[in-house]
Amino acid sequence: MAVIHELSSHLADLIAAGEVVERPASVAKELVENAIDAGATRITVEIENGGVTYLRIADDGCGIAPEDAPVAFRRHATSKLRTEEDLAAIGTLGFRGEALAAIASVSRIDLLTKQRGVLAGTHLHLEAGQITEQEEAGCPEGTTIVIRDLFFNTPARMKFLKKDFTEAGYVMGVVQHAALSHPEIAFTLIRDGKQVFATAGNGNLMTPVFGVFGRELTEVMLEIEPFERGGVRVWGYITKPHSPRPNRSMQHFFVNNRYIKSKVMQAALEEAYRNKIITGKYPCCALFLSLPLHMVDVNVHPAKTEVKFAQEKQIFEAVYIACKNTLEMDDNIPEIREKPAPTAKEDNLTENQQRMTAAPPVPAPEPAVRQPVPAALPARPAAAYRQPYIDADDFDDGVPAAAIRQAMPAIERGESALHHLTHIPPQAAAPEAEDVPEAPAPVPAAPIANPADGGGAAVASADEPFAPAARVLGEAFHTYIIAEDADGLLLIDKHAAHERMIFNRLRQTEQLPVQQLLAPVVAELHAAQAGAVQEHIEEVRAAGFDIEPFGADSFAVRAAPSYLDSADIPGTLAEIAEKLLTSRAPVTDRLDDLIHMVACKAAIKAGSHSSMAELQSVCDRVLGDPEVTCCPHGRPVTVRLTRYELDKLFKRVNQ
Ligand code: ADP
Ligand code: MG
Numbered sequence: 324m325a326v327i328h329e330l331s332s333h334l335a336d337l338i339a340a341g342e343v344v345e346r347p348a349s350v351a352k353e354l355v356e357n358a359i360d361a362g363a364t365r366i367t368v369e370i371e372n373g374g375v376t377y378l379r380i381a382d383d384g385c386g387i388a389p390e391d392a393p394v395a396f397r398r399h400a401t402s403k404l405r406t407e408e409d410l411a412a413i414g415t416l417g418f419r420g421e422a423l424a425a426i427a428s429v430s431r432i433d434l435l436t437k438q439r440g441v442l443a444g445t446h447l448h449l450e451a452g453q454i455t456e457q458e459e460a461g462c463p464e465g466t467t468i469v470i471r472d473l474f475f476n477t478p479a480r481m482k483f484l485k486k487d488f489t490e491a492g493y494v495m496g497v498v499q500h501a502a503l504s505h506p507e508i509a510f511t512l513i514r515d516g517k518q519v520f521a522t523a524g525n526g527n528l529m530t531p532v533f534g535v536f537g538r539e540l541t542e543v544m545l546e547i548e549p550f551e552r553g554g555v556r557v558w559g560y561i562t563k564p565h566s567p568r569p570n571r572s573m574q575h576f577f578v579n580n581r582y583i584k585s586k587v588m589q590a591a592l593e594e595a596y597r598n599k600i601i602t603g604k605y606p607c608c609a610l611f612l613s614l615p616l617h618m619v620d621v622n623v624h625p626a627k628t629e630v631k632f633a634q635e636k637q638i639f640e641a642v643y644i645a646c647k648n649t650l651e652m653d654d655n656i657p658e659i660r661e662k663p664a665p666t667a668k669e670d671n672l673t674e675n676q677q678r679m680t681a682a683p684p685v686p687a688p689e690p691a692v693r694q695p696v697p698a699a700l701p702a703r704p705a706a707a708y709r710q711p712y713i714d715a716d717d718f719d720d721g722v723p724a725a726a727i728r729q730a731m732p733a734i735e736r737g738e739s740a741l742h743h744l745t746h747i748p749p750q751a752a753a754p755e756a757e758d759v760p761e762a763p764a765p766v767p768a769a770p771i772a773n774p775a776d777g778g779g780a781a782v783a784s785a786d787e788p789f790a791p792a793a794r795v796l797g798e799a800f801h802t803y804i805i806a807e808d809a810d811g812l813l814l815i816d817k818h819a820a821h822e823r824m825i826f827n828r829l830r831q832t833e834q835l836p837v838q839q840l841l842a843p844v845v846a847e848l849h850a851a852q853a854g855a856v857q858e859h860i861e862e863v864r865a866a867g868f869d870i871e872p873f874g875a876d877s878f879a880v881r882a883a884p885s886y887l888d889s890a891d892i893p894g895t896l897a898e899i900a901e902k903l904l905t906s907r908a909p910v911t912d913r914l915d916d917l918i919h920m921v922a923c924k925a926a927i928k929a930g931s932h933s934s935m936a937e938l939q940s941v942c943d944r945v946l947g948d949p950e951v952t953c954c955p956h957g958r959p960v961t962v963r964l965t966r967y968e969l970d971k972l973f974k975r976v977n978q
Contacts, residue, residue: 336398336428336452337477343425343625346484347374347473348493350426352626354468355501356416357423358382359508360403361466364524368498369513373490375473375481383465386438389445393454396432396447398424412616416581416627428452429480430473436466451476495520500582502531503575503609532560532609536573540566540607545653547610550645554618555637557645559610564596564650564952565657565959567604577611578619583630588612591639595646598826598915601957610642656813656952659964792946795939802929804938811965813942817933819954820945822926825886826955827948829918835867836885843879846893850876852900859903866917868896886925895924919955 330338344350351368358366361384371377387395394400401420404410410418426432427449437444437460448456474480484490491514502510502522509524510531522531533541543566550557559577576588588610596606620631632638793808804815829835848856853876856863863870867884883892898920906916927933933941945951945961953959970976 332398333428333452336424343421344429344473345626346493347378347490348497349626350374350378350430350470350473351380351494352497353417353422353426354378354380354470355497358384358466359501359505360415360417361385363465363508365509365511366501367511367513368494370491370494371515373484373487374470374494375484375487375490376471378470378473378494379467381465381467383463386441386464386466387434387436387445388438388441389443389459392434392436392445392447393457396423396427396449396452396454400424410622413621414579414616418622424452426470429477430475431471433469433471434466435460435462435468437462437464439464499531499535500575500577503528503535504577504580504582504611506531528559528609535575535609536607540573543657544607545649547645548648548652550641550648552641553637555612555614555641557610557612557641559608561592561610561646561649562607563653563657564599564606564957566607567600567957568607569604571605573607574605575609577609578630579613579616579621580611581621581627581630584628585630587632587635587638588642591642592646595643595650596957598955599650599953599957604957608646610646612638612642614638651949654949654952656961656963657959659962659968791939791943793942795935795942797935798933798938800930801932804942806942808946811963811967811969813946814962814964815942815945816929816954816958816960817938817941818926818929819958820941820951820960822922823951823954823960824941824944824948825925826918826922827950829867829884829886829922830915835865835918837867837869837882838885838887839869839882840880840889843873843881844883844889844892845873845877845879846870846896847877848897848900851904852876852897853878855900855903856896862903862914862917863896863899865914866899866921868892870896884921884925887921888925891924895920898924915955922955 343353347370351370351374355366355368358380361382363382363384365383367379367381369377369379369381391402397420399420400423401418403415404413404418404420428451431451432447432449434447434449435444443459444462446456446458446460446462447454474484495512495514498510498512498520502508502520506522506528507524507526508522510520510522511518512520520534522534529541532544536544540562543563544560545563547557547559547561562573571589574589574592576583576585578585578588592606592608592610593600600606614632618633620633621627623629623631793806793813795804795806798804798817799814802817804813804817804820806813806815856870856878857872860870867882868880869882870878870880873879878896880892880896883889883895887895899917902916902920927937927941951960967976
């Protein structure tokens, strides 16, 4: 007896529904996408009980012809795709012709639709995928679909649903992503009779950004420096590094106006924040990428939330360069603000709840005035330990590779390569003479007034009168430098600042500055530590330690990074060994970590005494070097209390 037979179309729809329709939010997503594809300018989503019992989506799009309406609910019925070639260049959000059939198979549906300029519309009623009513109807132009009792005929699926409030939150996510990707469409979300989210549809991306991220995050957002190369364009908003989040829930990525999850874009974004953000914290973004349709395959995921890029490296570079350039143009100094006390009501709400109840967006704030690109571009990581992502081969005609990398960000922005390369001294990245101490004796921990240990951009030359950017008033707790400038007070963490200066100095040089020791220092390690150092001995050497095994678990150190006090060498090596034992990071990242450790050990300690001259020197260099805005772990170096905020605190001004 034959045991193989074709599934009934109803059963096939139910199976397809399992992939596409997971919860009310997936229904909302498919129907909102249909409305967008229909050219709507207004889309309203209304839900009750998290969308489980009632979900209505109304649009003012092109509508569906009476004869097409029943067809739309058949499996593989679509108006968006005809030939195999169409599949290689999908410009609509939908294309499989599955969604309406799948949703209809697990719910009760009413469809009301009328094409533009046509007299009569159509009403259809469906129960579990079967059309039970079809009639002419008077209705506005566009399409309204009401989904009732989702999963009424598949009780097993109901069990997987979460509380109504959580399901409503997922629907909110869908509407927010749609609003971000289509600022030209006015979106409204109504939950249990109350409007909880709305955008104006005025085309200004800032409006949905404000609605989605809220006031506090929007205030610390930077508009991405527009970037375009090879048909790939990047734009959007990212947050300043000093306001990170504990998770990635506020990272939103879009490709060709489709919300997607992308490991490549996420990695590129986070790489741009490397050494700027506290470890274990994450930036927020609404990051948009557009590229020619043939360079991306959107047909790789049932819910179309993942895509495949033909050229992942190119995508990574575009996102990385755009974000990196944006961050480099910002001073990243957090401002102290008087926080409005939360009302008792707000206090009890979770963040998501607060967003759900957020007021409609206010007009976009004026974009912040941008500083011009600093003339001396911050150096890229040294080739010794990080391969540049930016392919510099095209420009390599006798100009030092490091100089090319240094000029790369500006070149990427379309500025003249020649200009930047001729303005960078050929030896820019080579260690400077002052990095190598003349006397062979080890120097003590670098004194902070030593010009060798920082960027030194603000250090005046002998014949130029030097006006400090800020006047140091003193220090608090032997830890925080207090300075004033025209705009207000600056608080500088002296250890973090000094650590960053040394770190930058170390990783900017092609060869790390090393000091020969008069007599070798012997570092005794535990067996496991010694094993790790032995295994990674080339990395340890690349970090500036000239070491050889010396007896059982000991190493003789003949030379060490210049900034390190010889007394700190054994301890630093032990820490490096521990790091090597536990770290699973790739070699390039590990070397960064080793340099962190050296910088941290060599930097002036919080709590130690410093002279006013030393404090002024740190302050000058912090303010003169845009790269010294946070310590290598991402903690801020400088915090600003503006004159205005001070005046507000003392009630000298009215708000
Ligand atoms: P797909 O979007 O993949 O084409 P769907 O099952 O979601 O498949 O929709 C089937 C068809 O129904 C669409 O191709 C479109 O022609 C029509 N349709 C669905 N929703 C709308 C809408 N809101 N406005 C106009 N046409 C719609
Ligand atoms: Mg669709």
